[in-house]
Amino acid sequence: MLYFLLKFLHLIGASVLLGTGAGIAFFMLLAHRTGRAATIAAVARIVVVADFLFTATAVVLQPVTGIALAWHVGYSLKEGWILLSLLLYAITGAFWLPVVWMQMEMRRLAEVASKSEQPLPKRYHRLFRLWFAFGFPAFGAVLAIFWLMIARPAIEW
Helix, strand or coil: CHHHHHHHHHHHHHHHHHHHHHHHHHHHHCCCCCCCCCHHHHHHHHHHHHHHHHHHHHHHHHHHHHHHHHHHHCCCCCCCHHHHHHHHHHHHHHHHHHHHHHHHHHHHHHHHHHHHCCCCCCHHHHHHHHHHHHHHHHHHHHHHHHHHHHHHCCCCC
């Protein structure tokens, strides 16, 4: 029973990371494409909350459930696919943390532009380009981790 509980929680967490990441990217991109500061500010407010509520929770629980699951099943944490998963997880985090800050700053800039009825500043557009670029390695790493969890390939270090 413990195995299924750990596996269930781990899979739910992985799904939340992938789904929330994809959803946030989709909604932020669509809001950005409107060019309307009020729309961007409203969407960014929701995105920031979703990132803290869902993504951050999953980010904390994933290693806990993953390590507990590996120990329960009898996998060594030194197995290649597990080590590579952990490395990719760290890479994901290295890109995700700045993205959260960028989202908060883009939200602030859009709110200021909306309230003052001014166009979005250049800083917003620079941050959006960075935010967009940071999403690719983070999302790619999450997809690779999914593949590693499913395939569990023999990787020698």
